Amino acid sequence: MTHRIADELPEGHGKQVRRFGLIWRIAHLCFALSVMTLILTGMAVFYADTTWAPVIMQAFGGPKTAGLVHRIAATIMLSIFFLHIIGVVTNIARNWKTFKWLGPDSLVPNLQDIKDIYGMFMWFLGKRPRPAFDRWTYWEKFDYWAVFWGMGIIGSTGMMLSFPNITASVFPGWVFNVATIVHGEEAFLAAVFLFTVHFFNNHFRPDKLPPPDVVMFTGSVPLEEFKREHSAQYARLVESGQLESYMVETPPRALTLGSKILGLTLITIGLTLLVLVIVGFVSASTKA
Amino acid sequence: MMLTNRITRLTRLVSFSITVGAIFLTGSLAAFQAEAAAKISVGKHQIEAPPPKLDNATCLTCHDASKGDIKGPGSDSSSKPVHGVSSDKFSKSVHGEMQCVACHKDIVDSSAPHKKGPAAKADCVTCHLELWETAKKDNLTKEKARLGVVVKNIETYKNSYHARPNKEDKTRVNAACDDCHSSHTFNVPPQGTSRRTEWHLTIPEVCGKKCHSDELDEYATSVHGKKVLEEKNQKAAVCIDCHTTHGIANTSKDTFKISITENCGSCHTENLKSYRDTYHGQINKLGYGYTAKCYDCHGSHGILSPKDPDSKVHPNNRLKTCQKCHKEATQGFVTFSPHANTSNIQKYPQVWVVSRFMWALLAGVFAFFWLHTGLWWYREAQDRKTRKNHPDRRKETK
Numbered sequence: 001m002t003h004r005i006a007d008e009l010p011e012g013h014g015k016q017v018r019r020f021g022l023i024w025r026i027a028h029l030c031f032a033l034s035v036m037t038l039i040l041t042g043m044a045v046f047y048a049d050t051t052w053a054p055v056i057m058q059a060f061g062g063p064k065t066a067g068l069v070h071r072i073a074a075t076i077m078l079s080i081f082f083l084h085i086i087g088v089v090t091n092i093a094r095n096w097k098t099f100k101w102l103g104p105d106s107l108v109p110n111l112q113d114i115k116d117i118y119g120m121f122m123w124f125l126g127k128r129p130r131p132a133f134d135r136w137t138y139w140e141k142f143d144y145w146a147v148f149w150g151m152g153i154i155g156s157t158g159m160m161l162s163f164p165n166i167t168a169s170v171f172p173g174w175v176f177n178v179a180t181i182v183h184g185e186e187a188f189l190a191a192v193f194l195f196t197v198h199f200f201n202n203h204f205r206p207d208k209l210p211p212p213d214v215v216m217f218t219g220s221v222p223l224e225e226f227k228r229e230h231s232a233q234y235a236r237l238v239e240s241g242q243l244e245s246y247m248v249e250t251p252p253r254a255l256t257l258g259s260k261i262l263g264l265t266l267i268t269i270g271l272t273l274l275v276l277v278i279v280g281f282v283s284a285s286t287k288a
Numbered sequence: 289m290m291l292t293n294r295i296t297r298l299t300r301l302v303s304f305s306i307t308v309g310a311i312f313l314t315g316s317l318a319a320f321q322a323e324a325a326a327k328i329s330v331g332k333h334q335i336e337a338p339p340p341k342l343d344n345a346t347c348l349t350c351h352d353a354s355k356g357d358i359k360g361p362g363s364d365s366s367s368k369p370v371h372g373v374s375s376d377k378f379s380k381s382v383h384g385e386m387q388c389v390a391c392h393k394d395i396v397d398s399s400a401p402h403k404k405g406p407a408a409k410a411d412c413v414t415c416h417l418e419l420w421e422t423a424k425k426d427n428l429t430k431e432k433a434r435l436g437v438v439v440k441n442i443e444t445y446k447n448s449y450h451a452r453p454n455k456e457d458k459t460r461v462n463a464a465c466d467d468c469h470s471s472h473t474f475n476v477p478p479q480g481t482s483r484r485t486e487w488h489l490t491i492p493e494v495c496g497k498k499c500h501s502d503e504l505d506e507y508a509t510s511v512h513g514k515k516v517l518e519e520k521n522q523k524a525a526v527c528i529d530c531h532t533t534h535g536i537a538n539t540s541k542d543t544f545k546i547s548i549t550e551n552c553g554s555c556h557t558e559n560l561k562s563y564r565d566t567y568h569g570q571i572n573k574l575g576y577g578y579t580a581k582c583y584d585c586h587g588s589h590g591i592l593s594p595k596d597p598d599s600k601v602h603p604n605n606r607l608k609t610c611q612k613c614h615k616e617a618t619q620g621f622v623t624f625s626p627h628a629n630t631s632n633i634q635k636y637p638q639v640w641v642v643s644r645f646m647w648a649l650l651a652g653v654f655a656f657f658w659l660h661t662g663l664w665w666y667r668e669a670q671d672r673k674t675r676k677n678h679p680d681r682r683k684e685t686k
Binding site for chain 1: 564565566567569570571573574575576614616617618619620621622623624625628630636638639642643646647649650653654657658660661663664665666667668669670671672
């Protein structure tokens with residue numbers, strides 16, 4: 001009967017639960033915009049064979065400008081990534097003694113994630129009720145670590161290709177061949193993953209319809225949704241009496257509306273990029 | 289005795305048949321000429337039937353190239369060389385049925401030196417445009433399709449570098465039709481014939497002899513040139529295979545630089561494909577000519593086999609070649625493979641391994657997550673109908 005407790009919270013205390021602080025939200029937005037810019041300028045080269053690629057190149061004023069834009073976007077993306085690492089490390093260092101690496105607030109994968117994956121598939125097949133998730137679900141953790149992998153792989157190969165003279169003074173030439181393949185294929189993976197799986201999980205599954213989910217822009221979710229999506233965390237917070245400290249005012253209408261417009265814009269751009277990438281993939285496969 | 293008789297009879301028979309043959313041949317030749325003349329006067333409506341004394345035979349009495357170096361009286365007392373036409377080659381050319389004066393309209397007399405008449409010498413373009421218009425009017429475009437091709441080539445030519453006024457002599461173009469197509473012998477054989485092959489092999493001479501001699505000299509030392517000029521290899525590239533024919537452009541133009549890449553690739557297909565997978569090739573495909581193109585690395589007229597120690601892409605010379613664009617290029621550039629592919633494990637083992645790893649990674653991630661997504665969609669949609677996934681409901685039903 002735990003859900004009743006929230007229902008009995010004093011009126012006017014706010015009906016939303018905070019999930020993302022302001023800095024994380026700004027970081028996510030800048031990250032999303034820089035990644036989209038990178039995908040647009042990069043895929044126009046990767047799929048140079050398509051009819052859309054030269055159009056994009058001309059819009060940028062040629063590959064030299066597009067290349068500069070690509071490098072600026074990469075710098076923004078990598079800066080956010082490294083600032084994020086500094087932030088996380090400082091946070092953990094500050095709470096070194098109390099931080100539980102495998103606890104519910106940590107993004108480190110744990111045994112519960114394996115159980116949850118199993119539980120989700122059992123639910124998919126209709127054999128069990130849906131697992132109750134704590135603060136971070138396993139797909140959210142995957143999204144998070146996938147960025148680490150992606151940054152490492154795309155970032156490092158991008159740097160190698162950006163500074164060929166330094167690269168070639170240390171490595172043999174086949175590194176360029178390998179880096180070109182890895183950079184492109186990993187970018188394809190990132191783009192298609194973001195605009196299919198990430199979009200579906202957060203915006204397009206039946207419980208999230210109609211898109212967009214604005215939690216990444218407003219920072220908080222309605223209590224009802226929080227109870228449904230993170231029932232284990234909800235139960236835990238109620239049990240420990242901490243829920244109140246997470247409760248915030250419902251964001252002002254202007255913020256919610258602005259977030260919806262922003263969310264829909266990003267989703268539209270993302271889906272457009274997805275179409276361009278699919279067109280490129282299909283035309284490349286039919287030619288080969 | 290029998291033998292002598294037989295020989296005598298045979299000789300008679302032969303001489304008789306020669307006589308009959310000669311009479312017949314002369315007759316048919318006359319008939320043929322008459323027919324040709326009639327054709328000219330009918331087909332080329334504007335051209336008057338030539339006066340009897342100005343037929344081709346009359347012209348050839350002086351202008352027959354088979355007579356060796358021929359000279360005629362000049363305008364002053366000196367003699368000057370006479371323009372010779374090989375009657376044999378002329379009769380085999382596409383214009384072989386035409387009268388000399390059909391084009392040389394300015395010639396009105398048969399005495400040397402000619403007193404030039406008021407009409408200007410016919411030019412190829414005017415005549416051919418008219419022929420095509422006539423063909424279109426007569427609904428003969430299918431039968432005379434070749435005339436349409438000529439007109440199309442003329443249009444292409446008009447935008448070409450050759451059609452521009454010459455820098456030194458503005459009154460003439462860089463190259464006119466008859467600079468490449470000798471109007472007296474011109475006859476491009478149909479594609480796929482052995483005569484076409486022979487014709488193809490003559491192209492370097494055509495371009496190189498009169499105008500592009502430096503290029504021809506360099507070409508003669510190249511792998512293409514040796515194959516064509518020495519081995520008579522019909523498959524090796526001649527000038528027009530890379531530079532195109534009627535639409536030939538200034539080689540400093542970006543669009544033309546890019547089209548040369550495609551032209552190399554029409555023979556070297558695999559290399560074009562692998563080139564397109566590199567940044568050089570991708571930017572080139574996008575329509576920009578500043579990244580390395582075939583000839584930037586391999587050389588152009590003097591191109592050599594990569595195995596040749598003098599080749600620009602031979603490992604010993606490669607760094608220098610890279611440094612033409614990548615001024616600071618370091619040693620590692622030499623072992624970059626500008627034509628690597630993902631299928632040759634012997635030649636490109638690292639590329640082979642890494643490409644397969646990437647494919648497996650992509651396949652694995654998408655297989656898992658798309659399955660995850662598909663099933664999730666189905667289950668959540670089902671649950672929404674009954675709302676049995678709601679935490680409250682779940683706990684209460686327990």
